[in-house]
Amino acid sequence: MLQSGGVESHMYQLATKLIDRGHKVIIITHSYKTRHGVRYLTNGLKVYYVPFFVIYRESTLPTVFSFFPIFRNILIREKIDIVHGHASLSSLCHEAILHARTMGLRTCFTDHSLFGFADAASILTNKLLKFTLSDVDHVICVSHTCKENTVLRAALDPSMVSVIPNAVVAENFKPDPTAASKSHITIVVISRLFYNKGTDLLVAAIPRICELHPSVHFIIAGSGPKAIDLEQMLEKHMLQDRVQMLGPVRHEEVRDVMVRGHIYLHPSLTEAFGTVLVEAASCGLYVVCTRVGGIPEVLPSHMTVFSRPEEDDLVSATSRAIKEIRMGRVKTEKFHEQVKSMYSWTDVAERTERVYEGICTGERVGLMERLKRYYGCGIWAGKLFVLCVVVDSLILVLLEFLFPQSGIDTARSWPTKAPRMTDGGGRRDRSKRRGSNVEAVVEEDLNGVREN
Amino acid sequence: MRITILNSPQSITKMFTKPPKLRIRTPSSTTVEFTLSNAPPPTLPHTLLTHFTSLLRLILAATTLLLLLTKFQPPPYSSSIHPLIHPILATFSRFSTSLQWRHLLPASAVLLYVLLFIGGYTEESLVVIRDLGVQITTKTGWSTRSRFIPTERVSDMWICEGFRGFEVRFYLAVVVEGEEGLVVVFPTLLPGRRVLELVWRGARRCLHEPKHIGDGVER
Incomplete structure (x- = not known):
């Protein structure tokens, strides 16, 4: 699935690039059905699939602390300095940041999603986010819209929030001008078919676009609860020969689907960043998208046609894009090089590294200061949070007694290659890193995100 | 070598x-x-100590078992039993009847487990x-x-x-x-x-x- 791998591939790419720059990175996540234990990925990236959710699934409160012993063990054996949490929905990430702070480590948090403020679920999530973020060293957001959203939700000081966008591996998204049809225009849609991805807009807009432009074809990839609506629409308007539904597509195959089209349509209702837009532009597609969330920040205006998130405007924006393509006014063949120069993971890693350096020089806060911060979270929530932190500190004392630090075997790090002579900047950094021994953990909950 | x-x-x-x-x-x-x-290094005092503790463990385990046995089936106090064993059995029987099953059973289970399985060398x-x-x-x-x-x-x-x-x-x-x-x-x-x-x-x-x-x- 395409977007499903967003956070996951973000972590993987970032970790790989950080390792290239001389850091040591490990990933902690919980185990899947098919995968648990300690694994190594490319480049010596070590992943701990912690098998703990299975045991303590029933209750919530013990889960807050049950992760602590194993987490502490991993942090000590890997000699971790910075804990970097991803994905705001996972409780694992919030717990990890709390425990890391209790252990006196530096923490960083990346927010990948936007949330509302009104409904009950959002209020609860926001409260949880506020809990974690009241005592975190730095926050990274994927777009400026996302930053505004996070600052409001967690009542943060905007100066401690940085914006580092996602990137794409441009080599994996090369355009192929021969793959697309010459006789008709093909519009590609690749997204999970959910309400928030704007599938309802799609259902309403496709028949109208097909009526207006008889030579336009659609390719829709992805699956989800709204797929049935799309199929009903196809049957009702008898568009089966013009709209092709591919079902779920693996991330590796996305490029092959994209290059078959001329226009990429993205009707999403909310989006923090929209990596898929960058991927589409990199494949040389003209992008039609809704002006929501962080999407307007993603691509320069000559690559996109914006619409409001409504049926009429989406139809007219798509028509405009079709017209532009027919007139040959869009230089889509140049998109790939432009995107390549705009988005690279090396750049993301450099910027993340700068954040790490910043939080390492900051002063350390004591327990009382931390408690004060948590207490300010709310009348009831504040007291509850303080209680949690106090219990967490006591557990740490107990763990120090039961599993003393001297009894924990440290793991060997992956043997690193000799520094490359080509990248001077990286080399300088590497030696510096060695001295200060900074390492980072990227940690996240991949539950429900991975589905192929 | x-x-x-x-x-x-x-x-x-x-x-x-x-x-x-x-x-x-x-x-x-x-x-x-x-x-x-x-296990400790095989010197003479250590070896003796090890043998002594194993013997003690065996005796204690046997005692526990006997206690359970006498509780389960009080022995007939006839003179057919050897005169030396008779008073010991009688003492055991008296002791075991004074105890209740709900105390005796878990206690002896724990004791047996500790004596037979814990603290041995690997x-x-x-x-x-x-x-x-x-x-x-x-x-x-x-x-x-x-x-x-x-x-x-x-x-x-x-x-x-x-x-x-x-x-x-x-x-x-x-x-x-x-x-x-x-x-x-x-x-x-x-x-x-x-x-x-x-x-x-x-x-x-x-x-x-x-x-x-x-x-x-x-x-």
Whole structure:
């Protein structure tokens, strides 16, 4: 699935690039059905699939602390300095940041999603986010819209929030001008078919676009609860020969689907960043998208046609894009090089590294200061949070007694290659890193995100 | 013959026993034996002490069993029993009848478990004989388990990491051809990384070194 791998591939790419720059990175996540234990990925990236959710699934409160012993063990054996949490929905990430702070480590948090403020679920999530973020060293957001959203939700000081966008591996998204049809225009849609991805807009807009432009074809990839609506629409308007539904597509195959089209349509209702837009532009597609969330920040205006998130405007924006393509006014063949120069993971890693350096020089806060911060979270929530932190500190004392630090075997790090002579900047950094021994953990909950 | 003794890091589960020690014996140039044991060194006082405590444990266990037996079936106090045993049995019987089942049963169960299974020494060993195979042995208390893997089925030896309780531990494992899982060496004592690396190097050297220096072919 395409977007499903967003956070996951973000972590993987970032970790790989950080390792290239001389850091040591490990990933902690919980185990899947098919995968648990300690694994190594490319480049010596070590992943701990912690098998703990299975045991303590029933209750919530013990889960807050049950992760602590194993987490502490991993942090000590890997000699971790910075804990970097991803994905705001996972409780694992919030717990990890709390425990890391209790252990006196530096923490960083990346927010990948936007949330509302009104409904009950959002209020609860926001409260949880506020809990974690009241005592975190730095926050990274994927777009400026996302930053505004996070600052409001967690009542943060905007100066401690940085914006580092996602990137794409441009080599994996090369355009192929021969793959697309010459006789008709093909519009590609690749997204999970959910309400928030704007599938309802799609259902309403496709028949109208097909009526207006008889030579336009659609390719829709992805699956989800709204797929049935799309199929009903196809049957009702008898568009089966013009709209092709591919079902779920693996991330590796996305490029092959994209290059078959001329226009990429993205009707999403909310989006923090929209990596898929960058991927589409990199494949040389003209992008039609809704002006929501962080999407307007993603691509320069000559690559996109914006619409409001409504049926009429989406139809007219798509028509405009079709017209532009027919007139040959869009230089889509140049998109790939432009995107390549705009988005690279090396750049993301450099910027993340700068954040790490910043939080390492900051002063350390004591327990009382931390408690004060948590207490300010709310009348009831504040007291509850303080209680949690106090219990967490006591557990740490107990763990120090039961599993003393001297009894924990440290793991060997992956043997690193000799520094490359080509990248001077990286080399300088590497030696510096060695001295200060900074390492980072990227940690996240991949539950429900991975589905192929 | 060469003997090395090494300490391995202690974990909480082994808090009340001595940390295991590694002994390496090389009886011949093609054989290595790695023994990991938390038993004290085999000096005379230690041996005597060990035998004495085992005897004491046996006596106490037997007493507990007898107590249970007399409670379950009070002996007939006829004169057919030997006059020396009779007063002992009578005392036991009196004592056991004064106790209630709900106290006696759990207490004796705990006592028996402690006496028979806790605090015994564990000894685990790995014997590598070139061209023949690898033998893994675990001796815990009364039981001895051992497994022999012929050389042609040993495809490799690995040091891996795994979750165990609240910890991530290193373990040495033998990869056996045609088997799904790995065979763990030292499964109960689980020594630390330094010990494992020493064993791993020694075992692999013994298994895979060229037969003769002139051969130049490593298998």
